[in-house]
Amino acid sequence: MKKFLIVGALIMSSISYAQGFKAGLNVGIPTGDVSDFYNLQVGADVAYMFEVADKFTVGPMLGYMNFFPEESDFMDNGQFLPVAASGRYGLSESFFLGADLGYGVGLTDGLDGGFYYRPQVGYDFGLIGLIASYSGVSVDGGSWSSVNLGIEFGL
Template sequence: MKKLLIALVFVLSVGLTTASAQSFRIGVHGGVPVGDVSDTHNFDIGGHVSYMFNPMGVFQFGGMVGYSHYFGDSVDEGGIQFDYPDAQFLPIAATGRASLGDAVFVGLDLGYGIGVNDGNDGGFLWRPKLGFDFMGVGVVGSFENYSMDGGTVSSVNVGVEFGL
């Protein structure tokens, strides 16, 4: 499944190279884990690089690769201290966005987050986004979710993107 998804993202990215308008973006984010993972992890940071094509005016499509790091927490349960390990993902995804006006956009990343740390097999990634773009710098809010066997790892994030 991992290989199929990675191949799909690669083919999608390469297949769109005939489009005329292109954008290269670098972004960083910080966030707060939500759901079950909020009991065991306390913060998420990450970054990404994306390359998108603009074949239809208001729509952009392309590929994205990044890194997300969820910091483990120490939790006291019934007098016993548990130290949860950090969770790290290498997301590889198809990415897209649509302009809703001069500066506002909505977007979505769909792909796979490869688990980097021991015991993390990774999972399906989906990340809806809402952002404001001003002269090549964007402020982006997103909900990041990795769906894996046995649960999910999710966070609500705020970040910045720089267009090159």
């Protein structure tokens, strides 16, 4: 019985600890120079947000971006691992503005990383939110960018 109570207490404390945890998925249309060669971007990210002021949260974010080429026989996917700081400001009870700033690590051979940015606007339904964003990684000679629409889950 003691083990059951200890396990139950651990589960409850981890649920209360994870109230600021966010996980999201998005799909986008590549823009700029990469739109000539890539036609789809898919991404995922996780963040843990801390409330630092009324309606304002910040926290670390880790993501994954994959750009799919138009002709996969000739080109590899463009892949990045964004590591960033995330910030959100609530405009109302449901609408918010946000931004992620950090570094996008290039995962594809021959693809260097660079400055990662992602301004966003969203609507929070509670446990689920919709987010429209523009994301990009500035690299030597250009930028890997896309216009995105995503869904986010608050756990």
